[in-house]
Amino acid sequence: MTHWDESLYGARIAGVYDGSVFGAAGDTDEAVEFLVVLAEESAGRTMLELGSGTGRLLIPLAERGYQVEGVELSPEMVARMREKSGNEIPVTVGDMVDFDLGRRFDIVFLAYNSLHCLSTQERQVACLRTAARHLSVDGVLVCEASLPYPLTRLPPKGVTTVSVGADEVVLIPYRHDQVGQVIESATVVIREDGIKIYPSCNRYAWPPELDLMAQLSGLRLRARYGDWTRTPFDALSDNHVCLYEFAERPVV
Numbered sequence: 001m002t003h004w005d006e007s008l009y010g011a012r013i014a015g016v017y018d019g020s021v022f023g024a025a026g027d028t029d030e031a032v033e034f035l036v037v038l039a040e041e042s043a044g045r046t047m048l049e050l051g052s053g054t055g056r057l058l059i060p061l062a063e064r065g066y067q068v069e070g071v072e073l074s075p076e077m078v079a080r081m082r083e084k085s086g087n088e089i090p091v092t093v094g095d096m097v098d099f100d101l102g103r104r105f106d107i108v109f110l111a112y113n114s115l116h117c118l119s120t121q122e123r124q125v126a127c128l129r130t131a132a133r134h135l136s137v138d139g140v141l142v143c144e145a146s147l148p149y150p151l152t153r154l155p156p157k158g159v160t161t162v163s164v165g166a167d168e169v170v171l172i173p174y175r176h177d178q179v180g181q182v183i184e185s186a187t188v189v190i191r192e193d194g195i196k197i198y199p200s201c202n203r204y205a206w207p208p209e210l211d212l213m214a215q216l217s218g219l220r221l222r223a224r225y226g227d228w229t230r231t232p233f234d235a236l237s238d239n240h241v242c243l244y245e246f247a248e249r250p251v252v
Contacts, residue, residue, distance in 0.1 A: 116203060207240060
């Protein structure tokens with residue numbers, strides 16, 4: 001896709017994202033519990049989610065009594081969050097790469113490949129730097145992402161069949177730039193009443209690369225788990241949940 005606009009993803013998908021073929025993560029309870037336990041361990045009460053989407057994590061965290069905020073590029077996603085709960089959780093509609101809320105948080109987190117939704121390494125580095133600027137002195141940055149190992153076996157282009165039914169067919173044509181680590185794709189939903197196209201562009205990052213990007217932001221790896229239940233991370237893991245802290249206490 002030429003001149004990819006990252007806001008296009010949320011604009012197209014917001015109305016059908018929850019509970020759809022797009023596979024909104026089924027580990028919500030585990031993710032919320034992980035963040036709650038992490039907050040209790042550090043006696044923290046404030047959390048900021050980058051790429052907060054339709055509120056999958058913000059809403060239950062707010063219901064647990066935590067002070068939560070979000071940053072989300074798509075106003076359509078934020079509107080969907082409001083429709084679901086009618087809540088008043090503060091969400092800044094803007095680019096998670098470059099924003100300034102004027103305050104710091106005990107936990108800043110990116111879930112469900114939100115970092116990979118930034119289509120260049122430069123934007124990913126800038127996002128982590130911005131996240132670090134919003135961390136309290138003893139704060140923790142949490143980043144969840146899938147591992148790119150299976151992706152490296154994808155040919156330069158192709159089509160994946162997600163589902164085939166009598167009333168609906170879902171296909172994902174894609175183009176894979178192995179050098180740039182970028183996958184451009186579109187989920188194509190074909191029904192009798194028409195065709196819907198939901199485009200996306202993701203740049204995957206390797207765990208050591210993510211650690212280095214965090215180092216450029218003044219952070220260091222505290223722990224890496226295989227999932228939100230703190231399963232040990234190993235060569236068989238499909239995902240990783242990384243915790244980063246300041247390498248040196250910042251002056252605030």
